[in-house]
Each structure stands twice: as structure tokens, then as C-alpha cells.
Amino acid sequence: MQGVRRYDPLSDGGVRLELTPTTSSPLAIDVGESTEMRIQRLISENPVIIFSSSSCYMCHVMKNLLSSIGVHPTVIELEDEEIGALSAHDRGDGSSSGGGAPAVFIGGTRVGGFESLVALHLSGDLVPKLEHVGALRGIGL
Numbered sequence: 001m002q003g004v005r006r007y008d009p010l011s012d013g014g015v016r017l018e019l020t021p022t023t024s025s026p027l028a029i030d031v032g033e034s035t036e037m038r039i040q041r042l043i044s045e046n047p048v049i050i051f052s053s054s055s056c057y058m059c060h061v062m063k064n065l066l067s068s069i070g071v072h073p074t075v076i077e078l079e080d081e082e083i084g085a086l087s088a089h090d091r092g093d094g095s096s097s098g099g100g101a102p103a104v105f106i107g108g109t110r111v112g113g114f115e116s117l118v119a120l121h122l123s124g125d126l127v128p129k130l131e132h133v134g135a136l137r138g139i140g141l
Helices: 035-045 059-071 078-093 114-122 126-130
Strands: 003-004 015-017 048-052 075-076 104-108 109-112
Touching: 015 126, 035 048, 035 078, 048 059, 059 114, 059 126, 114 126
Parallel strands: 048 075
Antiparallel strands: 003 015, 003 075, 048 104, 104 109
8 A cells, every 4th residue: 555545624635645664643554464454454443444546536426425424534545456455355254245446444344336335325324324433423403
């Protein structure tokens, strides 16, 4: 993983953070950690995470959808060989969704790609799921 992209809720473009093995961030890269283990750790440590490739326009659309709800996900750009590791992770956990990127995980569970995220939103199940994992506070009407 060459870097992590976290999006500032006040800016449209976002901020790119380059990580090094010495950073104290929870998104730190442990050089002794396998790609599969790093992916699993990032999924478990972040309530909402999107794995993407640098050229994926759907990731931008997914980030905008989540931001419009009030959630600002962690976005990880994967290299081609790491996308394969993400697919292997999916096969290992029994997920029926197709592997690869973009992939959204909420509360450690794979939601799927863009279509799955939109379907979850249109069904009215996205906001409660985000509230359940602590990524979104309850909306008082």
C-alpha cells in the first residue's frame, strides 16, 4: 500500500497522507505484516473503509454518497497485487460478493462495491448500519 487517503469533510479534493513504517498512526505500515494481514487489520480498525485502485472513479462516488450522509470513510488505494490479496481475503471469509476493488467494509463486514452500497442506501438500511458501528450518530427528526 503506497499511501492512505483520508478525506477532510470541509474540502472536496481530500488530503493524501504518505505513510512510513515509523509512523504512529493506526494506519501504520508494519513491514513484517503480510498484505492479507494488513488488509484484515485495517478492516477491523476502521468502522467504514473503502479499498480502491488509484484509477477507480466509483470510489469517488461512494465517498461522496457516504459524505452526504455525514460519514467520512478511510480510503485505501491498493496496488494490483494487493487487489488480489483483497480478493483472497473475501474468499477466506466466505463473502459471496465478488472480490477486488472498490470494496466497502462497514463494521468489519464487506458490503460490496458501488451497487451494493447504493442498494443498501435505497433500502433504508445504510444509515442504521452506520449508526450501529459508531460511524454516524443517530439522526433526530
